[in-house]
Amino acid sequence: MPALTTSATLTPTAGTMKKASCLWSTNGSDLRIRTSNNMEIEVHKVTLQIASEIFESMIFQACDEASRHRFSDTSSKVIRDHPFISVEEDSASMCELLQYIYPVANSPILALHKLESILDLAYKYKVKVAIQILKRQLVRGTWMTLRPLSVYSIALRHGMHDVMKEIYPQLLSLDITPEKTLKGLTEEETKLPVTDLLLIAKTKVKLYDLLSPKISEVSDRIPQNNWQCRYGCWTRNFSTAVLEHVRKKPSTPVDILLFALDDQRSESECTCLKNSLDACASINKCIIESTQGISLPLKEHPNPIYTVVDPHVFRYPDADLTIRSSDSTEFRVFKDILGNASPVFSDMFLIGDRHAPMSSSNIDTSVVELTETGKIIDALLRYIYPTVRPEFLSFSEALDVMEAAVKYDVKSAVSVMSNDLIVTGLIDEDPLMAYLFASKHNLASLKHSAFGGLIMKDLPNHSNFFQHPKFTDFEPADLQRIMRCRSEFVTGAIQTIANAIRAHHACIPRSKQGEGLMGLVWLQSTLIQAVRSGCSFLKLETVLSTMSSEFGPFHILPVLQCLAKIRARLVDFEADFRRRLQTESANT
Template structure:
């Protein structure tokens, strides 16, 4: 808010301007050229530095100042006293104020060397509609000083202010060095929404990206968990038809639900006294509270509060909307009852939406369940030109988790933090499952050893090993372990080694038909027992490894 101090007038200028008496705290004058007595206005920075400025220059540079100064009362001329001029208190500090004023004054442009100053000057330029300041900062952003050392920050700033050209320049710089993208961490990434980070990731993967700052699809496509009208309106039914209700809850699609204040207050003491306010513009006989949810969502919420037959959730979208509303209105029992049905709506098609919903609600267990499902979705092939910017670019194909290429509209309204945490979790999950290096406690074929001693020379007997390195398996088992790891890369789960699976049959059959070097005796039961134990230990090692992967919320 701007505050105008005037030594002769106490009249309010406009709604966001307040006239106050000059403060008694000390102030300091800004350096030249902002110390001239022929100035007709004072901009007072937040750290109490006074900039004596010329109104006509501000008016030419900024429609914001033009509108504000046209209604500013003028004091009597007093060129020798600062307080003889209108004083405008602004929220920017002196460093930021001096920088943006030098951009609009007929002086040398300031040398913006620090990222923090660039951010604050740009924010002031946008706030005060100083197009010349915004243009100068945009040019500075993509200078080598910032683009080489702070590409992620430049990308984030560009996305925040919808600067597509600057975002693209930063993306090209990031592609050359992969600043933080492989680990999904880095200063500045927290400022992006999930959709912006997704598009940056697609660019890094070599895909064509037409826009970075906003979705190329319909920008009005909201998250189904947040949309205010996801269903067709329904007719209000008993017990919400009145006439004994003492207040009305009105849905966003204009359906009136007559309810009892006592029941609502029991369900949530905060709902009517905090989350909702009565509509004072409606002259109805009883209070009306406007809700943002549609009639389907409101009906389900209320039926979960009332001792009546409950409504079924028609879709995952409706289920999510009810949970978000229950949390907003602090309907704790409604949230508890709805939470029981969580697994009903977790499917391969809804994993991403349900993951973001669980994160929003702070449900760690449910978020982990969704993340595990997403980690098991397999991989996709990506063909990338590397380096893309050179004429002799060569294409290479590699695989990445399927989640890297999955997009839902709600990502435009969600921070990139939970999305990047999900990608890191998927990477960790897959790495854990495919990095098993040692299997131990395997049965030595003692029965085969004894039979061989009775029937022939002991030198011909080599019992199965009690330990195996899966990183460097015995040569006679190399192909088998290579196949297992290949399948784990596609689906990082111990399920691929369960009894009856193709890999299980393949491994058992191979061990029965192929012996370790030097072992001639054939004992099928022992062969099967050893092979089955190898697979069991492998599966246990996978389960243990992935259980140690942590999902950050």
């Protein structure tokens, strides 16, 4: 870690420093950060000290004081006497880090190198809340799939073992071999030391050696003769392709639809769909279990300090306010932190003091009573304070805290929690309630996602939709729009299926079209029912089990190939439909 530069000088040289603009409130600021490009950032000592032990140490050296909080006159005549600390970074970099310390809404980071630079700063200054937020973005974004080596490199550098463990299986499916490490690496592969790349390559070989006999065993269990397969059982033939797949990508489960799409044989008349599904399920079970059994190569133990919730953050004896919950839980907090995050709290403090004003010999002991429980207040305060935030386990739990955030006008907490509900999928537990809440409080992104959930999952046609305790809160216009969009979505999806089947059938040689037609007819019927019942387009292969049990024998290869094309088209259709809904909502 680079050396941390501090200064104990109280008065900056006049005319040499410029004030940096900030997204957070600087009311009551009592400290300045001097950056490498001669800018000064106005901050609050107590906020930085709670957020980072490094900042706390720097402030102690600069101010020669041990208290986390000093009541200071912030009038213009003494602002020039505020102490400052100096850092090696420029003002832009420091402001990017400080935005995760203060309760301000942060837009998602789109560039991985940008997230990496801020994360490096967060680790340098040990800002736990920034580390937590940035890690969430790292693992929830598309980088885990598109840039796995870069993500692993970042996680390796900072000892983020939970991230490393999550992404390691993807590394085992990359094109990394011992020979390649000697011939030349791609730009992304050079982010990892050659020793780590060699370890990944060796682990791939180890996993393949483990899986190969298991896959052969599964293949041997497939019935060898089936009178309906005139040209041989496709399931037995595709086992060779599975072994080649596992050699290249040993940790990636088999997608039977993609395997069928890659098989160019048009003469296969295999009808053993159940054999194919059973074999695929057994192989994927072996892959998942064997991959989980591969130990992650770790060189050091993780430091849990960056993920542990601080139980003492609301117990500092030098805090100047006590919040009492409905169940008599007390939180000792700092007025400046809460007041700058919430205008409601700021106004409340003016009338909530039950005791005499602070004197020079004691600490203000103002008490404010709130109607929320201690659990809700604790979670809300952790979205205001620069400390590790809670992980919600259910939608209802998160909604209780969001209700409190709206009540006290903590806009940053509402924004962050809305995004978390969408990204984590908790919104899917109750999209109706999410839609009503978002509509009431004008939360556009949450409302759009909840609306999509209502449309895609066919909830309007389920009896429990109308029996929901909040159903009567729906505006008639909203309900009509939901029904209309659901009808349009189903109609469009069914048309997409018909077009895909028609196009696929046209590509089959005319002499073979009659033989595979029955399977495609049954496929279309089954898919229409699946769409109407709200089946996820990403899991359309589940309809194959229905077909294998409800219909007679049919040629499975053209059905599997066609279903692969339909799945791709429907995923694109859903994405386009969601974009249209978003545009429509924005224009109304």
